[in-house]
Amino acid sequence: MEFFISGTDTGIGKTVLSALICRYYVDKGLKTAYYKAIQTGAIKKNNGLGSGDVDFVQNFSRAKGYSSLLFKKPASPHYASELENREIILEKLLSDYRSIATQHEVVISEGAGGLFVPLDRKGTTMGHLCREMGVPLILAGRAGLGTINHSALSLNYAKMLGIDRQAVFLFSDAKDPSNLELELDNVSMLKELFGIKHIYRLPLVFGVDVDKMCFGQMEGLYHDFTELVKEKDDLF
Ligand SMILES: Nc1ncnc2c1ncn2[C@@H]1O[C@H](COP(=O)(O)OP(=O)(O)OP(=O)(O)O)[C@@H](O)[C@H]1O
Ligand SMILES: [Mg+2]
DSSP: OOOEEESTTTTTHHHHHHHHHHHHHHTTTEEEEEEEEEEEOOOTTTTEEOOOHHHHHHHOOOOEEEEEOOSSSOHHHHHHHHHHHOOOOOOHHHHHHHHEEEEEEEEEEEEETTTOSSSSSSSHHHHHHHHHOOOEEEEEEEEEEEEEHHHHHHHHHHHHTOOOEEEEEEOTTOOGGGGHHHHHHHHHHHHHHHHHHOOEEEEEEEETTTTTTEEETTTHHHHHHHHHHOOOOOOO
16 A cells, blocks of 8 residues: 655645554554655754654654655755755655565655655656656645645646546644535535545644644544544545
């Protein structure tokens, strides 16, 4: 089982979603890996650089985390890599990915930023990485105003690249129940426009901070997640 997690934006909940999905497969007893191919804004560690996303997912899910390229600057990968004079080579990332995939039953990859994020100045994007991996896309987005536009742009780009297997998770601010009708309409519009069966809403919960490694109410969120996807074996 393999999925690529992307988002309508940076900071939208890709890592939180990756942590939930990894935990789901770990709890099923499957040998699960999390792969953050490119981490920009890498954190300083005793013996060099590390990925905050990998640390968060590993700690919450107990999946094994991997990363190929760590860059210091919190910026688009094409730019962060230029600053360090280290070219991003898609084939190298794919080869790392394949080697992880041969050692695990499940691999959950997380992109950096959204699907159109450039990896170089020649037109290679995060979307190409997902397409070349040949895995379904799971898009993280925000429920509410702007959702249809943001999600549709990302899903259309994925389709254009030939990524046809898609699912969407929308994080909703449950504090404002007056938006419920609008959010449910977002879901049905996206289902109709893209023929996607699996579009789910999940709440934003208290106290979660990926960068500060705060898990807050992640356990409650995980419970909601398992309720949503139970009996849907592969999430699709
Ligand atoms: N379901 C949620 N409940 C509560 N807070 C959330 C949730 N999802 C995301 N957040 C908040 O948004 C922040 C960013 O989420 P996350 O790190 O998952 O985004 P991302 O898309 O992976 O960002 P990046 O592009 O940096 O990888 C989290 O630190 C957390 O504070
Ligand atoms: Mg992330």
